[in-house]
Amino acid sequence: MSSDSLIEQNQNIDLLRFATAGSVDDGKSTLIGRLLYDSKSIFEDQLSVIKTFSMAHRNQEIDYSLVTDGLKSEREQGITIDVAYRFFSTPKRRFIIADTPGHEQYTRNMATGASNASLALILIDARNGVVTQTKRHSFISSLLGIRNFVVAVNKMDLVDYSEEVFENIVSEFNSFADKLSEESIYYIPISALKGDNVIDRSENMPWYKGSTLLDYLENVNVSGGRNLNDLRFPVQYVNWGGGDDFRGYCGTIASGVVHKGDKVRVLPSGKTSTVSRIVTFDGDLDYAFAPMAVTICLEDDIDISRGDTIAKVDDLPVITxxxxxxxxxxxxxxxxxxxxxxxxxxxxxxxxxxxxxxHEFDPDDISMRSSEVLNLNGIGKVKLELKSPIFADIYSENRSTGSFIVIDPHTNQTAAAGMITRCKQVSPDKACKSVKARVITYPADKKEEAKASYDRLSMHGTHCIYVDDDLLQATICKGVPVDSDQYSEAINGLCEIATRSGVSVVVCSDYLKD
Known part of the structure; x- marks a missing residue:
């Protein structure tokens, strides 16, 4: 079998990642719990704990939401706060579920859970219909590149399994979805609590002729798969040493395919070379593809550090x-x-x-309004200027290299998630690194100044580590006299390995050799 056919086979592997979405109390956790319970995907010991807790605190035989609500605060409040990932399988397909919170306060967690999904399962409470949080989650899912939606109208048992209620919600969501990008939308009336149309067809809704939820998930053809056309290999670590002058560049292939013998270009330097080896824990490969973690070796000795990108010579990302x-x-x-x-x-x-x-988007109708800043849970289109260039693609063409996160340097909190819609090319000569990896030394009695320097570098985005005598004597130099040659050689070796990998080192010691 050819490499192309093997890649195609892997791309179509029976694994579906999907995320739940919707407003609070729409029944997302209960639905996932019911799905796992009815498909016999819950361990007996876990099921026993859930039943015991349900009887003691919920006065019912089993509360299905407890299957995914694992935090103590979630169980106490009966809500989902964090993203809960669950795996289950059927004879037809394997699934990874991201059960995301519905509270507006935890929208950031919803976006995180949906970021790697290929399908969004939107829950709507049949009593409440389409609410603002339903629209917000659907819009975020669309921005994240999800093109397959299942809208499960839940709690049909509480509206007497009314076909009219179901059809009104379908019409209301369709009116909203017309403003989104092109999506495939499938509607299913369900009762997660009672099990109607989850795995087995409901006798209470004979008017519904479509698929059950599990049947649909097992057979849906998910569009918008991983990009296997454009090679993007962000270097995470430089593996240097190990005998035979080994030098390899480690990382996870963000997109595309790399073959042994491929002509590649390294950014930002622009240097070209040929792939000589593709190394994995299980041995060398002739080719590898996203999202495999590999070590790539090149025929030429090129100065490459963490943050550099390897791509095909004739298919480069934008330097922007x-x-x-x-x-x-x-x-x-x-x-x-x-x-x-x-x-x-x-x-x-x-x-x-x-x-x-x-502009800022109004989640109720996806209209655009003027805004000076974005606040919590705000969604908008922005212009962003970078102090150093990156190597990017448009998000719609490459989700891995078209996305980024924003971190507040003062609090170290994730401030935002971004999806690139446009990037301006800069000249290659401006893409050189502003700061090369280096060693910054301080005397042993200047620990406060050394730590302040390390904090300042980290805050400004420099990849660096901090080393002092206390740390060395507790780790790699444990039992080694500080005034010995062995101790000095250990410090020097650590600094050399770090800087060769693109990481600066702040050293607070009197024993570093010049």
Whole structure:
């Protein structure tokens, strides 16, 4: 079998990642619990604990929501706060579920859970219909590139299994979905609590002739698969040493396929070389593809560090320092125009600032309104200027290299998630690294100054580590006299390994050799 056919076979592997979405109390956790319970995907010991808790605290035989609500605070309040990931399988397909919270307060967690999904399962309470949070979650899912939606109208038992109620909700959601990107939408009336149309067809809704939820999930043909055309390999770590002058570049293939013998270009240097080896824990490969974690070796000795990108010579990402992007704001503190944030893109982190909010989206009708800043849970289109270039693609073409997160350097909190819609090309000569990996030394009695230097570098996005004598004597130099040659050689060796991997080192010691 050819490599192309093997890749195609892997791309179509029977694994479906989907995320629940919708407003609070629409029954997302209960539905997932029912799905896992009826498909016999819950361990006996876990089921016993859930039944005991249900009888003691819920006065019912089993509360299906407890299957995914694992935090103590979730069980006490009866809500989902964090994203709960669950795996189950049937003879037809394997599934990874991200059960996301419905509270507006935890929208950031919903976006995180949906970021790697190929399908969104939107829950709607039949009594309440389509509410603002339903629309917000659906819009975020669409921005994240999800093109397959299942709208499960839940709690049909509480509206007497009314066909009219179901059809009204279908009509209402269709009116809203017309404003989104092209999606495939399938509607199913269900009762997660009673099990109607979850796995088995409901006798209470003979008017519904479509698939049950599980039947649909087992057979849906998910569109918008992983990009296997454009090779993007962000370097995460440089593996140097190990005998025979070994030098390999480690990371996870973000997109595309790499073959032994491929001509590649390294960014930002622009140097070209040929792939000589593709190394894995299980041995060398002739080719590898996203999302495999591999070590790539090149025929030429090129200066490559963490944050660099390897691509095909004739298929390069855009070298850019100026972006337009759709952003979901996740911080309780509002966006500050002109403030320096850290922009985490693949394996690189650079400083950047928001120049303008072009418009903010109203989640109720996806209309655009003017706004000076974005606040918590706000969704808008922004202009972003970077202090150092990145190597990016448009999100619609490559989800891995078209996305980024924004970190507040003062609180270290994730402030936003962004999806690139446009990026301006900069000249390759401007793409050189502003700061090369280096060793910064302080005397042993200047520990406070050394730590302040390390904090400052980290805050500004520099990849660095801090080392002092106390740390060394407790780890790699345990039992080694500080005034010995062995101790000095250990410090020097650590610094050399770090800087060769693109990581700066702040050293507070009197025993580092010049």
């Amino acid at each position: 320092g100026s972006l337009e992007a759709n952003v979901v704001w996740m911080d309780s503190a509002p966006m500050e125009i002109g403030k320096d944030y850290l922009i985490k893109h693949t394996t690189s982190t650079v400083k950047g600032s928001f120049e303008e909010v072009m």
